[in-house]
Structures are given as C-alpha cells and as structure tokens.
Amino acid sequence: MKLGRLALGAAGLLLLVLIVFAMLDEPVSLDLRGAELEDMVFVAGGAFRVGATLQTVEAFYVDRFEVTEREWARFRKATGRGPLPYWKGLRRDPDDPVRYVNLQDAKDFAHWKGKELPTNLQWERASQGEGGKRFPWGDGFLLAANTAELWEGQVESWGVTRVGTFERGRSAVGAYDMIGNVWEWTRSRTDERLHVTGRVEEGQGDRFIIRGGAFDTPIRGRADLEEAVPARTRRWDLGFRCVIAEAAYRRQERIFAALRELGYRHGWLHGLALKAAERDLVDEGEAALPYLEQAKQRAGNHPWLQERIQRIIERIHGGS
Known part of the structure; x- marks a missing residue:
C-alpha cells in the first residue's frame, strides 16, 4: 500500500514537472513576414x-x-x-x-x-x-x-x-x-x-x-x-x-502555423505536434521553401532551430 502511494506520488510529481516544463517552453518568435489582409x-x-x-x-x-x-x-x-x-x-x-x-x-x-x-x-x-x-x-x-x-x-x-x-x-x-x-x-x-x-x-x-x-x-x-x-x-x-490568391493566403497561414510549432525547443514535450508540423511543411513542398529560408534567417540566435529547419529544407529538396 505504501509503495503504491509512493509510486502514485512519483507519477504525480513527474506530471507536474512536465506541465511546468511545457509552460516554460515558450516558442521562439520568428516574426515572419507574409501577406496581411488589413488593407x-x-x-x-x-x-x-x-x-x-x-x-x-x-x-x-x-x-x-x-x-x-x-x-x-x-x-x-x-x-x-x-x-x-x-x-x-x-x-x-x-x-x-x-x-x-x-x-x-x-x-x-x-x-x-x-x-x-x-x-x-x-x-x-x-x-x-x-x-x-x-x-x-x-x-x-x-x-x-x-x-x-x-x-x-x-x-x-x-x-x-x-x-x-x-x-x-x-x-x-x-x-x-x-x-x-x-x-x-x-x-x-x-x-x-x-x-x-x-x-x-x-x-x-x-x-x-x-x-x-x-x-x-x-x-x-x-x-x-x-x-x-x-x-x-x-x-x-x-x-x-498587389494581390494574393485566396488559396495562396490559406497556404501561407498553414505554413506559418507549422513554423510556429517548430519554435518549441523541447521536442519531447511537443513530439506529436512537432512531427505533424514537419510533415505539413514537407507536404507543402517548394511553396514552403521561401518561408523556411526566411525562418532560418530569423532563427540566427538559435542554432538548434536553424538545424531543425535545415533538415526540413533538405527533405523537400530530396523529395522525401
């Protein structure tokens, strides 16, 4: 009984640590430039x-x-x-x-x-x-x-x-x-x-x-x-x-949403979302490349993020 309570307490503590890490793991803001519909x-x-x-x-x-x-x-x-x-x-x-x-x-x-x-x-x-x-x-x-x-x-x-x-x-x-x-x-x-x-x-x-x-x-x-x-x-x-096609704007929004997910450093906390974001960017293909290059440039102070983005760029170029 005592061991069970200890195990339950340890699991609760681990869950609390994970929650705290998730709250502290703010995504890197890339300040990406894209079309704005305001005007x-x-x-x-x-x-x-x-x-x-x-x-x-x-x-x-x-x-x-x-x-x-x-x-x-x-x-x-x-x-x-x-x-x-x-x-x-x-x-x-x-x-x-x-x-x-x-x-x-x-x-x-x-x-x-x-x-x-x-x-x-x-x-x-x-x-x-x-x-x-x-x-x-x-x-x-x-x-x-x-x-x-x-x-x-x-x-x-x-x-x-x-x-x-x-x-x-x-x-x-x-x-x-x-x-x-x-x-x-x-x-x-x-x-x-x-x-x-x-x-x-x-x-x-x-x-x-x-x-x-x-x-x-x-x-x-x-x-x-x-x-x-x-x-x-x-x-x-x-x-x-200037103009932008509605389909192109929707695509841009999807790409930006995926790039925001890449900004979380601790992939083990956001594993599923990170994999989905990488898959979405690869699926967009060449249309995503200009935004990926822009994001890579804006991530200059975060080598881990630059490497993550570069891997996706290479996958798109490689067709995988």
Missing part, C-alpha cells in the same frame, strides 16, 4: 463578363489602394533599396501613389509583402462594377475618378491625388482608384490583352499590360483603359497595387 478586399471567384465573353478567375484579395509613397519608403528602409528617378521638385505626398516604378520594382515590392502583381483578368474583375458594368460606378460617365476630364481647363495643375480620394469611384468589391490617378502594372504579357483596341507601346524587350488610365488619361468614350509597355518603363503616371 485588402476580397474578390469572389467564378465567371464574369468581359465584353461579349465570359472569363473565370479563382477567388483572391486585392489591395484596397494603390501602393503609396509611404509604403514604398518602408520598403526602401527595410531592403536598403535606392531612390526612384523622380523629377526634381515634383510634389510628393506620403499618401500619393508611388510612381516611376518599372515592372521589376513592382514585383520586388509585392514579393516583400508576400503578394504578387495581378493578372490582367484579376485586375479586370477587381475594377468592374456590379454585373460587369463599364466603369466601377456603372456604365455612364461621371467625374468620379482622377482622370483628364477632372482637369479640363487647368492642365498645368494636373497630377496625382491621395489614394482613396474618390469615394464614388470605388469598384463593387471596394477597391479605390481602379480608374485614373495612375496606370497600374499587371504581370500579364501582351498576348493576354482583353481589349484588342488597347495601345501597344513600341520598345525593346517584352511588353506587359498596364491598366486603368491615370490623371492625364481621358476616359469619356473609352472602354478598354488597357495598354502594353516594355517591362523597364518608368513613367510619372504609372504605379501598381
């Missing part, structure tokens, strides 16, 4: 009308506003990137859309944010009014965007406005300035044009589609607002916004 709007997937045809897209999120000077400044500070070639003396407000970005600039920013540039189809879907209307606000022309019509008689003063200025110009999904302010890069090449009347700018190298027009673009009587320009183009009326 994005949801765009439902499915079929939608473009002219006389039906097109289909998967669900995605799109930036509510064009990327601003303020956001670009944060990007520059974080990455050590050099300045853009603005004209000297050009007025610039932190909430203005950033300009003079070429295609690679825009892609680099999008990658830094865990996003990407929209395809031409995604841009078209995000910009449409209800039921595939011609403009975000409907089929009829209105002074509801920063376009050339707004500046008639005062062309010497025209320029960009702060993002989100034109409430009436919002698209049906809630995206601002899809028409006017600045043209916006897409990642689609010329052969993915949706409106064959769009202008194709001559120049060296591949050309990519830009959409939406700008403050210096007349839109009355024009339906396409689609052009194709060389990838290295930098203009005072050209900016961008």
Whole structure:
C-alpha cells in the first residue's frame, strides 16, 4: 500500500514537472513576414463578363489602394533599396501613389509583402462594377475618378491625388482608384490583352499590360483603359497595387502555423505536434521553401532551430 502511494506520488510529481516544463517552453518568435489582409478586399471567384465573353478567375484579395509613397519608403528602409528617378521638385505626398516604378520594382515590392502583381483578368474583375458594368460606378460617365476630364481647363495643375480620394469611384468589391490617378502594372504579357483596341507601346524587350488610365488619361468614350509597355518603363503616371490568391493566403497561414510549432525547443514535450508540423511543411513542398529560408534567417540566435529547419529544407529538396 505504501509503495503504491509512493509510486502514485512519483507519477504525480513527474506530471507536474512536465506541465511546468511545457509552460516554460515558450516558442521562439520568428516574426515572419507574409501577406496581411488589413488593407485588402476580397474578390469572389467564378465567371464574369468581359465584353461579349465570359472569363473565370479563382477567388483572391486585392489591395484596397494603390501602393503609396509611404509604403514604398518602408520598403526602401527595410531592403536598403535606392531612390526612384523622380523629377526634381515634383510634389510628393506620403499618401500619393508611388510612381516611376518599372515592372521589376513592382514585383520586388509585392514579393516583400508576400503578394504578387495581378493578372490582367484579376485586375479586370477587381475594377468592374456590379454585373460587369463599364466603369466601377456603372456604365455612364461621371467625374468620379482622377482622370483628364477632372482637369479640363487647368492642365498645368494636373497630377496625382491621395489614394482613396474618390469615394464614388470605388469598384463593387471596394477597391479605390481602379480608374485614373495612375496606370497600374499587371504581370500579364501582351498576348493576354482583353481589349484588342488597347495601345501597344513600341520598345525593346517584352511588353506587359498596364491598366486603368491615370490623371492625364481621358476616359469619356473609352472602354478598354488597357495598354502594353516594355517591362523597364518608368513613367510619372504609372504605379501598381498587389494581390494574393485566396488559396495562396490559406497556404501561407498553414505554413506559418507549422513554423510556429517548430519554435518549441523541447521536442519531447511537443513530439506529436512537432512531427505533424514537419510533415505539413514537407507536404507543402517548394511553396514552403521561401518561408523556411526566411525562418532560418530569423532563427540566427538559435542554432538548434536553424538545424531543425535545415533538415526540413533538405527533405523537400530530396523529395522525401
């Protein structure tokens, strides 16, 4: 009887020790960077009308506003990137859309944010009014965007406005300035044009589609607002916004959840969860590699965690 009580007491003490260890075993915070949905709007997937045809897209999120000077400044500070070639003396407000970005600039920013540039189809879907209307606000022309019509008689003063200025110009999904302010890069090449009347700018190298027009673009009587320009183009009326597919965002969340589990040092306390996290990351395959590399870099003060992450990277590369 006495031995039984002693054994029971020892088991209870061991359980208490394990509980204390589990409480003290806080995961390493990796502060991973990925897409944030706070300033994005949801765009439902499915079929939608473009002219006389039906097109289909998967669900995605799109930036509510064009990327601003303020956001670009944060990007520059974080990455050590050099300045853009603005004209000297050009007025610039932190909430203005950033300009003079070429295609690679825009892609680099999008990658830094865990996003990407929209395809031409995604841009078209995000910009449409209800039921595939011609403009975000409907089929009829209105002074509801920063376009050339707004500046008639005062062309010497025209320029960009702060993002989100034109409430009436919002698209049906809630995206601002899809028409006017600045043209916006897409990642689609010329052969993915949706409106064959769009202008194709001559120049060296591949050309990519830009959409939406700008403050210096007349839109009355024009339906396409689609052009194709060389990838290295930098203009005072050209900016961008970003997207992320809903499926890609959900995948990112799964990867982040698994990476958080890796941060527990004492695997014997979290064995099942750790094995499940490792299996989930390997199953994600190459899609997980950028996040694993980021996590490995952020784990610099924890060699045991770097080694754990490296083993998973090697398993993915090895296909096991």
